[in-house]
Amino acid sequence: MSKIESRLQSDIRKFLKSHRCYVLVIKPQPGIPDGCPDVIFMKEGFWGSIEVKDSPTAKYQPLQKETVAMHNTMSWSRRVDPTNWLETKVELEFIL
Numbered sequence: 001m002s003k004i005e006s007r008l009q010s011d012i013r014k015f016l017k018s019h020r021c022y023v024l025v026i027k028p029q030p031g032i033p034d035g036c037p038d039v040i041f042m043k044e045g046f047w048g049s050i051e052v053k054d055s056p057t058a059k060y061q062p063l064q065k066e067t068v069a070m071h072n073t074m075s076w077s078r079r080v081d082p083t084n085w086l087e088t089k090v091e092l093e094f095i096l
Contacts, residue, residue, distance in 0.1 A: 004054040035063025048076035
């Protein structure tokens with residue numbers, strides 16, 4: 001994970017926790033499905049997931065794009081990078 005991605009993931013985690021979300025930061029390891037987004041969060045009957053990237057051109061790992069799309073049909077999911085974090089934050093402010 002790059003420094004940019006690590007910093008952004010930390011900002012996302014802090015933002016979600018400040019909105020009283022239960023936040024899980026997912027690390028690849030045995031038992032974690034391939035393509036699982038980096039951050040999963042829950043709040044009062046709502047859940048979402050975020051795939052964190054360090055740039056808008058960063059490539060997905062296998063199954064990430066499909067998993068983000070599947071999660072979005074179930075609840076809410078986004079790919080977030082430094083260029084769209086503010087827009088995503090505004091959307092989450094409204095939702096949360």
